[in-house]
Amino acid sequence: MLQFLIRRLLAVIPVLFVVAVVVFLILRLTPGDPAAVIAGNSATLEDIANIRKSLGLDEPLLIQFGIWFKAILTGDLGHSFYYRLPVTELIGQRLEPTFMLALFTIVLAVMVSVPLGVLAAWRHGGWLDRGLMGFSVLGFSIPVFVLGYILIWIVSLKLNLLPVQGYKRIGEGFWPFVSHLILPAVTLAVIYIALIARVTRAAVSEALTEDYIRTARSKGLPEVRVLIKHALANAAVPIVTVIGIGIALLIGGVVVTETVYAIPGLGQLTVDAVLARDFPVVQGVILFFSVAYVLINLLVDLSYIVLDPRIRY
Amino acid sequence: MSRVVLDVSGLGVALPHGSDRAHAVRDISFSVNAGEIVCLLGESGSGKSIIAQTVMGLLPAHVRATEGQALLLGEDVLKYTPEQLRAVRGVRMSMIFQEPMTALNPVMACGEQVDEMLTQHTALPAEERRRKILDIFAQVKLPEPERIYASYPHQLSGGQRQRIMIAMALMLEPALLIADEPTTALDVTTQAEILRLIRQLQREHNTGVLFITHDMGVVAEIADRVVVLQLGKLVEQGTKLEVLQSPREAYTRMLLDAVPSLEPPELAHQPEAPAVAPVLLVRDLQKTYVSRNWFGRKREVDAAIGVNLTVERGETVGIVGESGSGKSTVARCIVRLIEPTAGHIEVLGQHMHGRSIASLKPLRKKVQIVFQDPYRSLNPRQTVGAAIIEGPMNFGASRTAAWQRAEALMELVRLAPSALNRYPSEFSGGQRQRICIARTLAMDPELLICDEAVSALDVSVAAQILELLAEIQQRLHLALLFITHDLRVAAQICDRVIVMEKGRIVEQGRTRDVFTHPQQPYTRALLAAAPGREFAFGHKHAALAPA
Known part of the structure; x- marks a missing residue:
């Protein structure tokens, strides 16, 4: 078990190395010069050359990579070209809104989708089942930004119920904090509700055909207990797996959602950094997401031990 | 007079439209008294399980009882609301099932699963519940009740x-226990223990038991009274002795006759003197499964060790043993479906071992195998004809020649040649097994291996298949290696038997010698565990063995 943990944590290193190389190369090989962006429209060629030199961009690629990679190993993600701040500090500042949005989204998605999936499996072929399947097709197909603007238009502009955009820290009051997160979380959650509900329905339907369900019923257990303690408990592994995948995919969704709702999180930071050719920030954020992704996967794998006693590492 | 626990009268259960018959069961009447074991006996499709599910209220959604009543302690369970049903399940009636491997929830500790019964139906405090559970674990003779309480099902054996x-x-x-084939999936020695346990507990608690089975031997062991069913109709009922010794109905007689006798026939078949090399010669066969866990630690399991055997032309050799004895491993090594770890295998004097897959090809033709489950060993998307001619055509036969041969083989296995154009799904289990046999015969094998070839079939169908195999063997002078867990089948069809336990041969010899004078304790235990020994079943089938 401990050996498994150590082995998995060590496996993070080669993953991060590959991510680092790929991110680094993609950024350098795509057109666009950060020095030109920083220097602005009125700069001379000489100004730009000076800026390039000050940023270390005049060195050969291999040297640049070596410097950057050595710094990473000591926990230093470099300095932003644009903000003139350490990348770690930038990520720290922007982490909270993104984390809160992701948390709200995933909690909302799980709370809605798992019960829906279980009910749909229980009443297989019923109106709820068919309704849910229809909804999930819709949920999969509607783009996040379309849904986002529709929700803003109806809920905020027409009904005036929730703020249109922005983010408030939890220190600025609980309701302002929550009210600013509801719409983004709902927008982002729709696709996960569709995804998780479908998987839950399939896994629970399958579990419901098993012999131990018949045993549970023959014991005179109420249907709710049969569904939760026997069917859902046995269907948990695929459901948790897809929730894990969902959290990982969320990273992509957050970028668009934060833009639509003007939330100053990591998604916005990434978009701004890409537009500004702020290489260290883009590299840092992607590395950070990669670590998060690997850790989430590890957590999912570890959760299997709790969910299914037959699984041992 | 003891009280009536279950009284079923005029019960009819309708099947949905488009089923092969309108009613799963119809006009069923019988009763179970306290302290009595009533066996519902029938082959597949007889509706015996449907009756049990109807009483428990566990019928599938689209199937329902349409007529009659089922009185549990005087109350009609068919009229119960779901709530009422739930309240009596586990309390007044409870059920055990066929597959202990899947009947328990794999992600819940065993103690907890039993505890659900108590939390649902009693108001006992946790302490008291735990004490009661450990107590009943001891009663059913589970070792170390404390450990079992915390164990998950996968950590226990089938019997446990x-x-x-x-x-x-x-x-x-509960007043009524319904047992639906509770020992069918178990090994014969475990089965004997479980039957004894049910018997004992049922007497202690004065429980009425409705025991569903297809096995005459089990009926002979455990029943007080017997209800015989055929295709949803009640054929006859009576006490065990009435039904087993003087059955009134032809169907019951046929069922009884189809059970192979444990006593091997007098005139054992004399294989011809081995003038030529034996068809199959196995020396020191070994198969070791090596698995590595996450840390690279090795775990070795010997599935077969030091196995020696020969099969002569025209001879039938049986390998008998319980699950895990290695009997199927040996069969699979011989046909090289799996690679033996070590040993020497010769077919018709030619080495099978250490050859490349390509150079094995001509030998493969000579060794054919019939598997256990005819429902899964035929490709559902391939016509019967295509399945049969595939083999010969791989060895260069022309399509027309192979097809003509297939037609002749269909007649040999007593199926219409016109059936070659149909799909496996259109045939019954017994017919499918005949098709599988025809498929193997199409290769003109010298050695035919039957791996539990009749175990999935109803007793009357199995008897027909055994008869067919014996006849084909005589006609074609095949060497037959017959792998089975069923001692009755082995007694009837084999000239010699090999008894295996945990990968090793513990005893071998002429069938009659082994069955009448077993030398090893394990063989004796196996024979003693065979259910229904005191009833001499299957007298008529003495003629079944090759004479």
Whole structure:
């Protein structure tokens, strides 16, 4: 078990190395010069050359990579070209809104989708089942930004119920904090509700055909207990797996959602950094997401031990 | 006069439209008294399980009881609301099932699963519940009740799981216990123990038991009274002795006659003197499964060790043993479906071992195998004809020649040649097994291996297949290696038997010698565990063995 943990944590290193190389190369090989962006429209060629030199961009690629990679190993993600701040500090500042949005989204998605999936499996072929399947097709197909603007238009502009955009820290009051997160979380959650509900329905339907369900019923257990303690408990592994995948995919969704709702999180930071050719920030954020992704996967794998006693590492 | 626990009268259960018949069962009447075991006996499709599910209220959604009543302690369970049903399940009636491997929830500790019964139906405090559970675990003779309480089902053996099911079912001392083939999936020695346990607990608690089975031997062991069913109709009922010794109906007689006798026939078949090399010669066969866990630690399991055997032309050799004895491993090594770890295998004097897959090809033709489950060993998307001619055509036969041969083989296995154009799904289990036999014969094998070839079939169908195999063997002078867990089948069809336990041969010899004078304790235990020994079943089938 401990050996498994150590082995998995060590496996993070080669993953991060590959991510680092790929991110680094993609950024350098795509057109666009950060020095030109920083220097602005009125700069001379000489100004730009000076800026390039000050940023270390005049060195050969291999040297640049070596410097950057050595710094990473000591926990230093470099300095932003644009903000003139350490990348770690930038990520720290922007982490909270993104984390809160992701948390709200995933909690909302799980709370809605798992019960829906279980009910749909229980009443297989019923109106709820068919309704849910229809909804999930819709949920999969509607783009996040379309849904986002529709929700803003109806809920905020027409009904005036929730703020249109922005983010408030939890220190600025609980309701302002929550009210600013509801719409983004709902927008982002729709696709996960569709995804998780479908998987839950399939896994629970399958579990419901098993012999131990018949045993549970023959014991005179109420249907709710049969569904939760026997069917859902046995269907948990695929459901948790897809929730894990969902959290990982969320990273992509957050970028668009934060833009639509003007939330100053990591998604916005990434978009701004890409537009500004702020290489260290883009590299840092992607590395950070990669670590998060690997850790989430590890957590999912570890959760299997709790969910299914037959699984041992 | 003891009280009536279950009284079923005029019961009819309708099947949905488009089923092969309108009613799963119809006009069924019988009763179960307290302290009595009533066996519902029937082959597949007889509706015996449907009756049990109807009483428990566990019928599938689209199937329902349409007529009659089922009185449990005087109340009609068919009229119960779901709530009422739930309240009596586990309390007044409970059920144990066929597959102990799947009947328990794999992600819940065994103690907890039994505990659900108590939390649902009693108001006992946790301490008291735990004491009661450990108590009943001891009663069903589970070792170390404390450990079993915390164990998950996968950590226990099949027999232990079935004991958990029995403990759970009897926890609240129900008046009626329904046992649906509770020992069918178990090894014969485990089966004997479980039957004894059910018998004993049922007497102690004065429980009425409705015991569903297809096995005459089990009926002979456990029943007080017997109800015989055929295709949803009640054929006859009576006490065990009435039904087993002087059956009134032809169907019951046929069932009884189809059970192979445990006593091997007098005139054992004399194989011809081995003038030529034996068809199959196996020396020191070994198969070791090596698995590595996450840390690279090795775990070795010997599935077969030091196995020696020969099969001569025209001879039938049986390998008998319980699950895990290695009998199927040996068969699979011989046909090289799996690679033996070590040893020497010769077919018709030619080495099978150490050859490349390509150079094995001509030998493969000579060794053919019939598998256990005819429902899964035929490709459902391939016509019967295509399945049969595929083999010969791989060896260069022309399509027309192979097809003509297939037609002749269909007649040999007593199926219409016109059936070659149909799909496996259109045939019954017995017919499919005939098709599988025809498929192997199409290769003109010298050695035919039957791996539990009749175990999945009803007793009357199995008898026909055994008869067919014996006849074909005589006609074609095949060497037959017959792998089975069923001692009755082995007694009837084999000239010699090999008894295996945990990968090793413990005893071998002429069938009659082994069955009448077993030398090893394990063989004796196996024979003693065979259910229904005191009833001489299958007298008529003495003629079944090659004479």
